[in-house]
Amino acid sequence: MYAIAEALRREWTLERIADLTKWDAFFVRKINNIVKMEKELAAGPLTPELIRRAKRMGFQDESISKFSKKPEASVRQVRMDNGILPTYKMVDTCAAEFAAQTPYFYSTYGTECEVPRSDNKKVIIVGAGPIRIGQGIEFDYCCVHGVMACQEAGIVLSVERRREAIWAEARRLAAQAGGRLPEETRGALLAEVANLVESPTPLLGAFEEQYLELPREVLATVMRKHQRYFPIENEKGELLPRFVAVANGRIDPAAVRAGNEAVLRARYADAAFFWQHDIAKTLEEFRPALSGLMFQAKLGSMLDKSERIEQLAPALADWLGLSAAEKAAALRAAHLAKADLVTQMVIELTSLAGQMGRRYALKDGEPPEVAEAIFECALPRFAGDALPRTKAGATVALADRLDSLAGLFAVGLAPRSAADPFALRRAALGIVQTLIENGIDLDLRQALRAAAALQPVEASEQCQAEALEFIARRLEQWWLDGGARHDLVRAVLAERGHNPAGASRLLDELAAAAPTERFGRILTAYSRPARIVRGQTLEAGGRVDPALFEQDEEKALHAACETAAAAIRPAMRLADFLDAFEPLCEPIGKFFDEVFVMVEDERIKANRLALLKRIADLAGGIADFSKIEGF
Incomplete structure (x- = not known):
């Protein structure tokens, strides 16, 4: 079918296609009608009447956007503004022999809606599976009674209801322990737990107070990432030796609580050992061990990368307009920024990279601004994460990501399709977000050229141009996801894509x-x-x-x-x-x-x-x- 559509797009005749495929010409004409609509949408203008005809043919807003080159949001807005909304037609379940007592309906974009208005209670079936004429009611009956059976068994089918139930009970247990749940646990952690259990049973657990001597981020990471527990804190934001775990189904609370506490106790004992091992040395003393950690075969070790970051930082500091004090902090942070990667704590808990660097730097007596810049070098770590807020931190973070882009593009490791082993998409987006959110003007052509010059392999002008285009595409997608007009985005990027902050101001x-x-x-x-x-x-x-x-x-x-x-x-x-x-x-x-x-x-x-x-x-x-x- 897709091949027939493509042949029609290439203007093959209906007769030729029917002859080659042995399809009846009737069906070929129907596919041709769809192809004609594609071409009409592409030719424009995209009027409300054209949208109405496309919707009646089954085109989604996304498809209309694709062929007309208009933002999907604007297509939807035109449709809503002009009352182009679905109507519902009744499927005759009784072959017109007598009136159906339980009719069902299908949506279309006609002019008449056959659903009678009623104040009766209704059931909506979502994802009931393939529905064939004559079978819909039977499927609906099974689904409704299946839901009732799950409820009787204590299974909560709705993930939203599971989220609400888990959060409400976990908050109650935290208050019972004299504390509260950190607000950040209401995001990814709650969503993950709600999707892991179908019959949630929160329960309160405890651990030894001696482990509170460990850094908060260590305690919270072990609980959240490795055990999916909810930490409990007091009004000052200090962790309490209590936690909330979420079991699944009917349980023996005492046995499950004891098991969870034993697992957490072992995790914290390991973390305490790593902490004591790490604080026996300074970050400066850890840094040489980066030579044993490979970044990429042609680009060298993490120590090599660390040295390139340190060499790139002075030029970036000047371009970003850092003061003498800020520049000194940036250069010291650039020197130490990757050293925590070879500490025992980060080897075991990789998500703590940057956070432990800050902790160890402060323990070593480094200035707070240096410690903060070491932490900010790792930002952002994931979608929606915090961004560098200090100029020193932004300098080191940008140097790190520019080095990765310049080097990896030079050795032919640009992301391909879904493969992005070095997280270059995140690195590129981190660059543009850091520059825009901090209002920092930076010519990325100049910055990539400087990063390319430090690579141990040739990073040609073409590679630099490809890296710059890659960054621009991430910026474009970020803006489009935020609802910006596609034509304005393209207009801005064509002339100012090399300066994300300046481009952002112009787009506004x-x-x-x-x-x-x-x-x-x-x-x-x-x-x-x-x-x-x-x-x-x-x-x-x-x-x-x-x-x-x-x-x-x-x-x-x-x-x-x-x-x-x-x-x-x-x-x-x-x-x-x-x-x-x-x-x-x-x-x-x-x-x-x-x-x-x-x-x-x-x-x-x-x-x-x-x-x-x-x-x-x-x-x-x-x-x-x-x-x-x-x-």
Whole structure:
């Protein structure tokens, strides 16, 4: 079926396809109707009526977005605004012989809804499996009674209800122990536990107070990550020697509690041993052992990587505008940032990388700002994690990720499909999020070039360009996931993708300006010269010669262009660019009303095209306005 659709897209005849596949022409025509709609959506414009027809043919909003190149959110908004909503038709369960007492319905995008209004209680069946005509009621009956049987057995089918029940009982048990649950446990930990059990039974446990001497992050990580227990803290945020475990089904509470406490006691005994072993040495003393930890065969050990980070940090510190004190903290942190990877605690609990580095640095007497930068080097560790907040920390974190991208792209280990063993997607997103959230302007072309120069292998300009494009694609997806308009994102990235923070500010400005009448008028004026020179072969460095002007409109446009050009700078704010460009709108209109560009005299034509190209080039470094809807 998919092959038939592709053949139709390539304009094979229906007759040929029917002959080759032995499909009845009736069914080939039906598939052709779908392909025609794909092409109609691609050609546009995407009107409410076109969306209505596509929905009646079964196109999802996602598919309409794909073919029309419009954001899915905007497709949905147009549909909602125009009342393009599903209606429901009744399936006749009794072959029209007599009225059905328990009819069921299917959704479509017709004009008439056959569901009668009723205040009766209703049951919604979600995921009941394949439904065939004549079998729907039987499936529904089985599902409803299956749910009732599960409830009688104490099984909670709804994961949301499990979450609510676990959280409510765990909070009650924590209060009973004189404490509370840390708010962060309500996220990933609660979701994971709710999906591990079907009949949750929370219970309270305890451990020896002597283990409270261990760092909080060690205690909490062992509980949360390895045992899926909920820590309990007091009002000051200090951990108490109590925890909540969640068992599954009917249990012997005393036996299960004792078992959980024994497991946690053994884990904490190991952690106490690791802690005592690690604090016997300084981070500086641990650092040489990084030579035995491989980063990548062609890029060397983690010690090699640590040294590259240390070498890259000074240039980044200067580009990021760090003070002398901040730079000193960044350089010291860059030197020590990876040392905790070879400590016993991090070898056993890898998620504590960075956190233990901060702990050990403070224990060694390092300044707090150095310890914090060591921790922030590891951020972000996962989606939604905290980001570096200090300039020193941001410097080290950026150096680490830039080194990984430059080196791994150079040795041909860019992510492929779902394979990303070095987490480069996370590294790229971490770069753009750190820069944007902290408002830090950084030319990533320059930064990648500096990182590439430190690699033990050749990192060509092409590899650097591919790494930069990879970062830009992560930025693009992050913006789109946040609801940004696709055309505005592309316009911004085309000119400022190398500076995520500057690009982000411009995107915010564009999003505010794009719906206004003023921006539409300026965009229309800009598009006229930009369109006419697009695709034209112009001499490299072609200059405008005012002596070749024949009409007053040419002279006026040239004068206005030079005035605007003197005020426009590549990195300027959008508002300033619009202020500088707006006076060109009237001269552009008069020029195209009175001046014919493509005259026979090649010198005159080339001069007029050069003038128009100069106007089109004014937006260079600002945004590619040709990518904006309405251009």
